[in-house]
Amino acid sequence: MGDVSKAESEFLAERFEAHRSHLRAVAYRMLGSLAEADDAVQEAWLKLSRADAGRVDNLGGWLTTVVGRVCLDMLRSRRTRGEEPLEEPGVRMPEPVISPVSGIDPEQEALLADSVGLALLVVLETLTPAERLAFVLHDLFAVPFEEIAPIVGRTPAASRQLASRARRRVQGGAPAPDPDLAQQREVVDAFLAAAREGDFDALVAVLDPDVVARSEGGVTAGAAAVASGASSFAHLARIARPALVNGAAGVVVVADGRLVSVLAFTVVHGRIAVIDILNDPERLAGLDVTVLDR
Numbered sequence: 001m002g003d004v005s006k007a008e009s010e011f012l013a014e015r016f017e018a019h020r021s022h023l024r025a026v027a028y029r030m031l032g033s034l035a036e037a038d039d040a041v042q043e044a045w046l047k048l049s050r051a052d053a054g055r056v057d058n059l060g061g062w063l064t065t066v067v068g069r070v071c072l073d074m075l076r077s078r079r080t081r082g083e084e085p086l087e088e089p090g091v092r093m094p095e096p097v098i099s100p101v102s103g104i105d106p107e108q109e110a111l112l113a114d115s116v117g118l119a120l121l122v123v124l125e126t127l128t129p130a131e132r133l134a135f136v137l138h139d140l141f142a143v144p145f146e147e148i149a150p151i152v153g154r155t156p157a158a159s160r161q162l163a164s165r166a167r168r169r170v171q172g173g174a175p176a177p178d179p180d181l182a183q184q185r186e187v188v189d190a191f192l193a194a195a196r197e198g199d200f201d202a203l204v205a206v207l208d209p210d211v212v213a214r215s216e217g218g219v220t221a222g223a224a225a226v227a228s229g230a231s232s233f234a235h236l237a238r239i240a241r242p243a244l245v246n247g248a249a250g251v252v253v254v255a256d257g258r259l260v261s262v263l264a265f266t267v268v269h270g271r272i273a274v275i276d277i278l279n280d281p282e283r284l285a286g287l288d289v290t291v292l293d294r
Contacts, residue, residue: 076129093216098245117264126169178267178269
């Protein structure tokens with residue numbers, strides 16, 4: 001960037017900070033990891049500090065596409081390390097954002113704007129890196145395909161096709177949840193009560209007939225199959241604590257001070273349509289559940 005004064009450098013840093021929460025939201029949707037999202041945002045700052053910022057007309061748009069490009073590279077490097085999304089029966093679970101039932105804090109609100117439920121992130125993990133970028137930037141952040149095209153090395157028309165394919169996957173695997181959080185909680189509480197009692201019929205009653213339960217260990221589909229599995233969940237249901245998982249009704253299971261499981265529920269038309277379960281000890285160890293005690 002050449003020689004810049006301290007005042008110019010501080011002004012640039014202030015302009016960047018004004019966009020940080022937006023950039024973190026973009027990166028979280030792209031990567032499904034808060035730590036990696038922060039790394040991507042930091043990389044964008046380094047690129048800005050080396051660029052001729054005075055020639056950037058729309059800093060927010062420029063930074064959004066820079067973060068998109070950084071995230072695309074990170075997703076592709078996952079694949080070269082053999083960490084590409086798992087095929088069914090398992091799914092690659094993203095990192096959830098856990099909040100107390102009393103509500104999410106302002107920083108989390110910015111991160112989770114536009115209802116970025118865990119179910120959406122799970123489906124995004126099944127996309128190719130280019131599909132994910134096209135969908136996230138266009139459908140979630142209204143970036144034109146003309147600006148997406150050079151990032152993925154495609155024409156605008158081909159970029160539109162990428163987003164279209166991704167959209168179909170998302171619509172099939174991440175239905176829009178009921179907006180009323182209190183009603184979501186009622187349904188989840190009814191599920192837990194039925195699981196504690198091992199009441200198969202009561203479980204089926206709160207599950208959508210086509211419910212899907214997903215974890216890295218496998219995918220179970222259908223109300224009868226999911227209810228059968230939930231009946232064996234009785235001992236964990238007794239110690240499950242209510243929480244918000246990515247802003248929606250969910251539960252965490254803590255045993256002996258250790259996080260054992262996180263469950264996110266997608267409630268549609270008063271029934272549970274999707275249950276996403278994170279129970280990988282290594283992934284759980286990095287999550288902060290002290291927020292639930294606030």
